[in-house]
Amino acid sequence: MVSNMKPKLEDVAKLAGVSKTTASRVLNNRGYLSEKTLKKVHDAMETLNYQPNAAARQLFKQETGLIGLIFPTVSNPFFGELVNYLEYELYQRDFKVIIGNSLQDTDKETDYLNQLLAGQVDGLIVGTHNQGIAEYKYSHLPIVAIDRIMNSDIPIVESDNYHGGVLATERLINAGVKHIVHTNGPSSLETPAHRRRVAYETIMKNNGLEPHTFTIDFKLSFAEKKRRYQQLFDSYPDMEALFVSNDVDASIIMAIAKERGRKIPEDLLIVGYDGTELMRNVMPQLTTVVQPIEEMAKIAVDILLKRIAGDKTESEYILPVTLWEGTTGHR
């Protein structure tokens, strides 16, 4: 049934065991369709690697006026500010946003993806810390990822994580310390944030220093994170500095350091990551790498609208980072 020629809609219909009309309705999100029919047709599209043409894709265009945003939780300042800017940008272009906080419920991502497949939203912007989901193989869908590697067909918007890692590590080395520990998420998560670790380890080695990366899952509760960071202090009693992969965790570490009588910056240097507007105002003393959250949101929206229109996009958009000089990164 699978020919060497470019597959046609009738091939999809035949493989799915439905009429061509039904297959067309699935493709164009028209009329009522059962979950089962949707799945059969999408499975057949996947098996045959069927790519609808631009005209067919145009039919997706602004059907619902809704865009789904799937991020771990808006209660984290980085995602809160990102979602705030995404909502603002999309509203300017007559889209409303549906949000799904996926931190407490990893199935939610599949659920929203099915919504997209069923034509209940026009596009998705995703940035979760969940593991890869098989359905993202439908590469023709209007999806944009922020700070997350999906597959080669889904464009990623990210800040320059490698350069951020370089800025943070060099800041600490230039302050004269040698025993620098880095915290980052488990490497099983496919996120460009791991380039921060690669940069840290490379710069440390280039300076004849031994890298020490402490792995911690972003999803842990505050109480669990505190317990893990107490272990970090126990594991590295001689540590002189920390490059922490996000500012909220950097604050938790600063509170633990205080409890343990480690003075910052006298006895311990800290550089964080993210540099949200909130954290720069609430903890201006924290030296941190600033991600351009507003620009990341603008570009993600631009690219998503291009995808919805069926236009070509790049596969990766990397935006520059800067260093916020507080008082915790040097003496």
Add this chain to the structure above:
Amino acid sequence: MVSNMKPKLEDVAKLAGVSKTTASRVLNNRGYLSEKTLKKVHDAMETLNYQPNAAARQLFKQETGLIGLIFPTVSNPFFGELVNYLEYELYQRDFKVIIGNSLQDTDKETDYLNQLLAGQVDGLIVGTHNQGIAEYKYSHLPIVAIDRIMNSDIPIVESDNYHGGVLATERLINAGVKHIVHTNGPSSLETPAHRRRVAYETIMKNNGLEPHTFTIDFKLSFAEKKRRYQQLFDSYPDMEALFVSNDVDASIIMAIAKERGRKIPEDLLIVGYDGTELMRNVMPQLTTVVQPIEEMAKIAVDILLKRIAGDKTESEYILPVTLWEGTTGHR
């Protein structure tokens, strides 16, 4: 045309100059209706104070599976955590959420209300700092307010703002200080948060102390807030303590105090408000009044679902607050 009897749908239709079928379609959100027709019929419903019966209201029930949440901005930790919990609770009950951040755009609230009127969402949970909107006079609509006074027909969920004001003010008075300044939003905003001010002023007077309330708009940018809080320090050079109406502003004030060489708690005491999980972990030293955000979200969702089902609800739900004892509220 306006009779003394309970108005019927045909009275609405007559006044609006449309057929009874059209008026019914407006009421039940069926079929395509122009903005103009919607407005004419809703205006007539308002003029006649027309109340649809429970059966008509049942038709609103879970039409779209979407609930609109309108809050100033999810980039503020209080609203970020609130929206996170609301989304979690609603998702458990098969609703998805549309969010509108209204801080940068006060018209957005009217837009979302029109969505509700047009049947594109099943209900709204609102908690904005915007001024009252005329459309909320449609008191039969499934709307719940959080920390905001709308009209007597729309239920409010709030924490015990008066008791919170008492806890904060008594904490400071018991610490032995006399010159205590309170910050709060402009009294033109109709929010129960003003009860914090009433409690502060009452407790101060009961203790023979002079209250000083410093008014500041929540909507200001961080830069503008900093400028205003510098003015606060200039206006009250002898101030010994501050009861600040939210924790983010308390942090800004703490940073300014540091710049000015005022040591906390030695030279200046601070008690904040909100007590989000984020702020309690990022700034555990800040003594603050903790609002039960998760419980507020749960109750708001319960009440909204009752409103959607046409069941009766109370007009006000007040939840208890607690004091988080950091190190900034006493010596």
